[in-house]
Amino acid sequence: MTTSLASSSRLEAAQLQKRSGTSQRAVGVPQSAARHGPRTNQRGSRFRPEPMGALERGGGGRAVREARTRARRWQLRLLSVGARPAPPPSLPCPAGLCLSFPLAAMAAAAAEQEQQQQQFYLLLGNLLSPDNTVRKQAEETYETIPGQSKITFLLQAIRNAAAAEEARQMAAVLLRRLLSSAFEEVYPALSPDVQTAIKSELLLIIQMETQSSMRKKICDIVAELARNLIDEDGNNQWPEGLKFLFDSVSSQNVGLREAALHIFWNFPGIFGNQQQHYLEVIKRMLVQCMQDQEHPTVRMLSARAAAAFVLANEHNLPLLKHFADLLPGILQAVNDSCYQNDDSVLKSLVEIADTVPKYLRPHLEPTLQLSLKLCGDTNLNNMQRQLALEVIVTLSETAAAMLRRHTNIVAQAIPQMLAMMVDLEEDEDWANADELEDDDFDSNAVAGESALDRMACGLGGKLVLPMIKEHIMQMLQNPDWKYRHAGLMALSAIGEGCHQQMEGILNEIVNFVLLFLQDPHPRVRYAACNAVGQMATDFAPGFQKKFHEKVIAALLQTMEDQGNQRVQAHAAAALINFTEDCPKSLLIPYLDNLVKHLHSTMVIKLQELIQKGTKLVLEQVVTSIASVADTAEEKFVPYYDLFMPSLKHIVENAVQKELRLLRGKTIECISLIGLAVGKEKFMQDASDVMQLLLKTQTDFSDLEDDDPQISYMISAWARMCKILGKEFQQYLPVVMGPLMKTASIKPEVALLDTQDMENMSDDDGWEFVNLGDQQSFGIKTAGLEEKATACQML
Numbered sequence: 025m026t027t028s029l030a031s032s033s034r035l036e037a038a039q040l041q042k043r044s045g046t047s048q049r050a051v052g053v054p055q056s057a058a059r060h061g062p063r064t065n066q067r068g069s070r071f072r073p074e075p076m077g078a079l080e081r082g083g084g085g086r087a088v089r090e091a092r093t094r095a096r097r098w099q100l101r102l103l104s105v106g107a108r109p110a111p112p113p114s115l116p117c118p119a120g121l122c123l124s125f126p127l128a129a130m131a132a133a134a135a136e137q138e139q140q141q142q143q144f145y146l147l148l149g150n151l152l153s154p155d156n157t158v159r160k161q162a163e164e165t166y167e168t169i170p171g172q173s174k175i176t177f178l179l180q181a182i183r184n185a186a187a188a189e190e191a192r193q194m195a196a197v198l199l200r201r202l203l204s205s206a207f208e209e210v211y212p213a214l215s216p217d218v219q220t221a222i223k224s225e226l227l228l229i230i231q232m233e234t235q236s237s238m239r240k241k242i243c244d245i246v247a248e249l250a251r252n253l254i255d256e257d258g259n260n261q262w263p264e265g266l267k268f269l270f271d272s273v274s275s276q277n278v279g280l281r282e283a284a285l286h287i288f289w290n291f292p293g294i295f296g297n298q299q300q301h302y303l304e305v306i307k308r309m310l311v312q313c314m315q316d317q318e319h320p321t322v323r324m325l326s327a328r329a330a331a332a333f334v335l336a337n338e339h340n341l342p343l344l345k346h347f348a349d350l351l352p353g354i355l356q357a358v359n360d361s362c363y364q365n366d367d368s369v370l371k372s373l374v375e376i377a378d379t380v381p382k383y384l385r386p387h388l389e390p391t392l393q394l395s396l397k398l399c400g401d402t403n404l405n406n407m408q409r410q411l412a413l414e415v416i417v418t419l420s421e422t423a424a425a426m427l428r429r430h431t432n433i434v435a436q437a438i439p440q441m442l443a444m445m446v447d448l449e450e451d452e453d454w455a456n457a458d459e460l461e462d463d464d465f466d467s468n469a470v471a472g473e474s475a476l477d478r479m480a481c482g483l484g485g486k487l488v489l490p491m492i493k494e495h496i497m498q499m500l501q502n503p504d505w506k507y508r509h510a511g512l513m514a515l516s517a518i519g520e521g522c523h524q525q526m527e528g529i530l531n532e533i534v535n536f537v538l539l540f541l542q543d544p545h546p547r548v549r550y551a552a553c554n555a556v557g558q559m560a561t562d563f564a565p566g567f568q569k570k571f572h573e574k575v576i577a578a579l580l581q582t583m584e585d586q587g588n589q590r591v592q593a594h595a596a597a598a599l600i601n602f603t604e605d606c607p608k609s610l611l612i613p614y615l616d617n618l619v620k621h622l623h624s625t626m627v628i629k630l631q632e633l634i635q636k637g638t639k640l641v642l643e644q645v646v647t648s649i650a651s652v653a654d655t656a657e658e659k660f661v662p663y664y665d666l667f668m669p670s671l672k673h674i675v676e677n678a679v680q681k682e683l684r685l686l687r688g689k690t691i692e693c694i695s696l697i698g699l700a701v702g703k704e705k706f707m708q709d710a711s712d713v714m715q716l717l718l719k720t721q722t723d724f725s726d727l728e729d730d731d732p733q734i735s736y737m738i739s740a741w742a743r744m745c746k747i748l749g750k751e752f753q754q755y756l757p758v759v760m761g762p763l764m765k766t767a768s769i770k771p772e773v774a775l776l777d778t779q780d781m782e783n784m785s786d787d788d789g790w791e792f793v794n795l796g797d798q799q800s801f802g803i804k805t806a807g808l809e810e811k812a813t814a815c816q817m818l
Contacts, residue, residue, distance in 0.1 A: 144177040148191040171210035196241035207252040227268050247290035258297030285325035292336040314353035327357030331372035338380040351387045370411045377415050381423035392433040410471040417475045420482035444472030445510035455546045455588040458638045473517050480521025489522045505545035512551035519562035538578050546588040557598030564605030580621045589641045596644035603651045619663045643686050650693035653700040661701045675716045688736035695743035
């Protein structure tokens with residue numbers, strides 16, 4: 025939904041991006057759900073369970089020897105992480121054989137097994153080590169343990185209440201992951217007796233466990249095992265699990281009631297093909313628990329379980345209708361839990377709004393009223409307020425027709441968003457900060473702006489613009505700079521959704537916005553640059569045709585604001601947006617003036633880079649030069665010699681890590697200028713430029729994965745190839761190796777369940793698609809842009 029403010033040829037103005045529907049949404053929303061990471065252990069490394077050996081498949085003597093060999097390998101690896109030598113993992117005793125063992129031998133075997141379990145506790149401790157080397161060695165050791173032995177050791181660790189809490193929790197996480205990722209390799213190979221023992225043991229541990237957090241993790245294991253024990257025909261092959269569920273939910277023991285609800289929340293499909301038969305029982309169970317006034321946790325869990333059941337049956341319309349009368353109980357639980365500092369039920373409501381909005385239809389008014397109330401309550405924390413707003417905004421996207429019937433709610437929600445956008449902090453260092461931090465997506469200001477953009481796109485300008493116009497005008501006249509800033513950012517946000525309605529009054533809007541480029545407060549001037557740049561993109565090319573004279577002059581003047589480099593940089597970024605979509609014929613008359621300002625600013629900022637190390641404005645000016653050259657094409661030839669020496673100097677000398685982005689943008693600028701002026705003019709510098717690029721290419725393998733120079737380099741080679749034609753052939757041996765390597769990048773993917781996603785919610789670089797049934801598909805997007813660029817170059 026968001027339009028990058030300088031999109032083509034990687035001419036991006038990163039800090040001028042409009043934060044909208046594609047920006048990160050509130051936690052708990054499946055479409056973008058604040059980002060989670062891959063299925064890993066708590067320190068981030070991936071576990072790959074070893075395939076089953078012959079013993080687990082039921083082999084004889086040879087299988088025993090092979091298992092012992094594996095166990096010896098495991099013992100050696102334990103030595104490598106500093107543990108004492110361990111005896112081989114205990115092997116299942118063939119039926120009838122154990123009775124013939126002498127008592128001494130049995131005692132020795134028991135002692136060996138105990139020592140071995142102690143070694144496994146050491147291994148669990150090393151898996152939790154903050155030392156990367158120790159942890160990595162422990163992970164490698166863990167991977168070599170046969171699957172059957174893993175189950176034995178992990179269950180024993182979970183069962184042992186005397187063991188360290190961290191080790192027990194780690195064991196529970198590992199067992200759940202083992203069942204999730206390697207069930208078919210491990211579980212079916214176990215004998216029926218062992219399978220029965222595992223199932224009974226898990227249910228018994230839940231009943232004996234006293235720690236609530238540990239009990240939840242064991243319930244997660246039970247839910248994962250139950251998920252895998254539903255066969256292809258929907259038959260539940262664990263009837264004892266269902267009996268445990270029914271017995272526990274009716275128990276006087278609150279811990280057991282919570283356990284049953286947690287299991288059902290985690291796997292609402294646990295009834296398999298018998299679900300229809302048990303429908304009334306399920307409903308009665310949920311209603312009964314939601315009415316438990318003595319135990320708030322039971323009410324919260326039952327509301328989450330009801331929401332999970334609805335989500336799991338999103339296409340079953342009769343079922344949704346039958347369970348519609350549970351929604352008031354869910355809404356009450358949302359309200360109660362928020363005031364107990366728990367937003368888990370509210371997240372479930374967001375998921376319903378996203379996936380099954382039709383379920384909310386019978387009680388839409390109270391749902392919206394509750395969301396408005398929570399959003400406006402400043403006693404709640406920011407995340408809770410934003411999640412409440414997310415319910416309304418999500419419905420504007422997934423059920424716009426439903427929401428349009430409740431214009432009173434929309435009219436009340438818009439001021440809430442604007443109020444959030446005013447929630448800004450004073451920052452004395454803001455105006456001259458040289459490093460741009462990523463947007464704080466947890467801030468109310470960003471959340472409000474994103475919500476406004478998405479609602480305008482979802483409901484349309486015909487409804488939204490009349491409601492917001494007067495609010496914005498009042499904010500722009502407020503003496504407090506925060507209100508003027510928020511009003512201008514709101515104009516930026518609604519441009520896409522209100523495009524058609526705003527076009528008729530665009531002249532009035534532009535004239536008004538340009539006044540704020542002279543505002544006494546630098547952050548208001550910044551917001552005005554943002555509005556101009558966003559409108560230049562949202563309303564192109566008509567915006568350029570109508571307002572070229574006044575906009576170019578105003579932005580060039582704002583770029584002279586030497587005392588506020590953030591404002592300078594943003595003015596340059598807005599100019600990039602304007603020139604990118606500006607017809608060549610309109611830009612040519614301004615070339616002399618544009619070049620004069622850009623060159624003088626570049627010279628000043630180059631000196632500041634040398635003297636002070638500041639680079640922010642220079643990065644944007646270099647990209648502005650590239651954008652002007654890209655639009656002007658051959659008309660840029662007269663200005664070529666003015667810029668090329670300085671640009672080459674930057675590439676040659678800006679080798680420090682903190683200057684990587686500047687160097688990458690300068691490489692881009694040189695290649696775009698070369699493409700604009702043509703081979704004949706560029707050939708005088710082609711050799712020098714190629715040598716600079718080759719030097720960077722030589723160091724290509726040393727660049728970090730997130731080095732911004734990589735994608736700039738690949739794009740530059742493509743342009744150089746186009747400029748030089750056949751003469752580029754001599755460089756192919758140097759270029760093709762790294763190019764093929766980048767094009768061959770294989771993205772990391774993962775199938776995650778709810779617990780893994782919650783654990784990895786802060787892992788950067790992952791995007792997720794909700795698959796339902798508490799599972800999501802994730803792909804790590806880092807490197808994908810470079811891969812796409814490399815493939816395009818090829």
